[in-house]
Amino acid sequence: AQKITQTQPGMFVQEKEAVTLDCTYDTSDPSYGLFWYKQPSSGEMIFLIYQGSYDQQNATEGRYSLNFQKARKSANLVISASQLGDSAMYFCAMREGTRANAGKSTFGDGTTLTVKP
Amino acid sequence: GAVVSQHPSWVICKSGTSVKIECRSLDFQATTMFWYRQFPKKSLMLMATSNEGSKATYEQGVEKDKFLINHASLTLSTLTVTSAHPEDSSFYICSAREHPRGLAAETQYFGPGTRLLVL
Numbered sequence: 001a002q003k004i005t006q007t008q009p010g011m012f013v014q015e016k017e018a019v020t021l022d023c024t025y026d027t028s029d030p031s032y033g034l035f036w037y038k039q040p041s042s043g044e045m046i047f048l049i050y051q052g053s054y055d056q057q058n059a060t061e062g063r064y065s066l067n068f069q070k071a072r073k074s075a076n077l078v079i080s081a082s083q084l085g086d087s088a089m090y091f092c093a094m095r096e097g098t099r100a101n102a103g104k105s106t107f108g109d110g111t112t113l114t115v116k117p
Numbered sequence: 118g119a120v121v122s123q124h125p126s127w128v129i130c131k132s133g134t135s136v137k138i139e140c141r142s143l144d145f146q147a148t149t150m151f152w153y154r155q156f157p158k159k160s161l162m163l164m165a166t167s168n169e170g171s172k173a174t175y176e177q178g179v180e181k182d183k184f185l186i187n188h189a190s191l192t193l194s195t196l197t198v199t200s201a202h203p204e205d206s207s208f209y210i211c212s213a214r215e216h217p218r219g220l221a222a223e224t225q226y227f228g229p230g231t232r233l234l235v236l
Contacts, residue, residue, distance in 0.1 A: 035224075043208055045161075045227035091160065095225075104151070105225060107161045 003027065004094055006108035013082045014116050020067070021077040021111045023092030031097030034075040035105065036066065040088040048090075051075055053097075082115045089113075120144055121213050123228035130201055131236055138196045138231045140211030146191035147213035151225070152184075155208045167194045201235040208232050 005024045013019035025034065036048040051059045051066045059066045067076040079086055092108040120143040130136050140150055149168055153161040165175045165186050173186035183205075185197040194213075198205050212225040 037227075043210075043230040043232070045210065045212075045230075047224055047227075050224065089158070104163060104166060106163075109160045110158075112158070 003106045004092055004108035006092055006111050008111045009109070010112045010114070012114050012116060013079075015084060016081055018078060018080045019082055019113065021079070021090050021092075021113065023075045023077065023108060025073050025075060025092075025094050027073075027094065027096055029096040033095045033097070034066070034068070035093040035095070036064070036075075036077045037091045037093060038086075038088045039091060039110070045091075049077065079113075084115050084117060087113060087115045121147075121211065121226045121228040123209075123211055123231050125231060126229060127232050127234075129234045129236065132202050133200055136198045136201055136233060138198075138209055138211075138233075140194045140196070140213065140228050142192045142213045142226070145213075145215050145226075147194075147215065148191065150188060150194040150211055150213045152186060152194075152196050153210045153212070155210060155230075157208075161210060164196075198233065201233070203235045206233055206235045 003026050007022055032053045034051045038046040038048055049059050049061045049064045049066050051068045058068050063080045065078045067078055089110045089112050091110045093105045095105045122141045122143055124139045128136055151166055152164045154164050155161050163176050164179045165173045167173045167186045167188040169188045169191050175181045183199055188194040208230050210230045211228045214225050
């Protein structure tokens with residue numbers, strides 16, 4: 001079974017509007033971390049935001065916020081006030097906390113976001 | 118933030134040759150480095166986990182004799198694609214993390230990637 005599911009291969013958003021990128025995950029480990037990365041056409045992976053499984057509050061980093069719904073196992077990324085430079089591929093990733101999986105991140109298939117002027 | 122470099126950023130080689138890709142952590146000691154492979158518009162697929170001073174742990178389906186990984190120091194890991202063939206053409210990305218403070222909390226730092234084209 002896929003551990004990270006991103007159901008939106010592509011998304012469009014108008015500049016200055018907000019957009020939500022979906023991510024659901026599957027794990028039986030009580031300790032895990034959820035990450036979002038941005039990958040522009042240059043290929044570099046840019047870390048955006050992190051949510052720990054025990055965190056009580058949703059993570060926020062500037063224009064990025066993570067809508068963490070633990071019971072639903074979802075960790076959607078919300079980008080507010082979209083900018084043209086936000087056009088890129090976005091990956092949701094999970095790292096589980098057990099020793100057997102220590103440090104290994106599992107990535108979703110990604111969502112290509114296009115911001116329209 | 119922490120910086121991870123990769124060299125070379127681009128490599129074009131003939132079929133049958135070997136290619137070495139270096140991954141360096143520039144301002145921290147990386148006890149663990151990860152090597153990923155990515156096809157265009159696709160997800161990152163973990164190839165192997167490299168721990169300093171020990172043998173790499175390969176993911177299922179990855180040929181360890183084909184993709185040689187060496188993590189000789191706390192700041193350097195190398196991936197050698199041996200006898201490269203056109204199907205090995207891909208984007209290879211390394212990432213590194215510091216000595217773990219907690220198993221899930223620490224951030225992985227990614228290198229800028231290496232594009233390999235085998236003719």
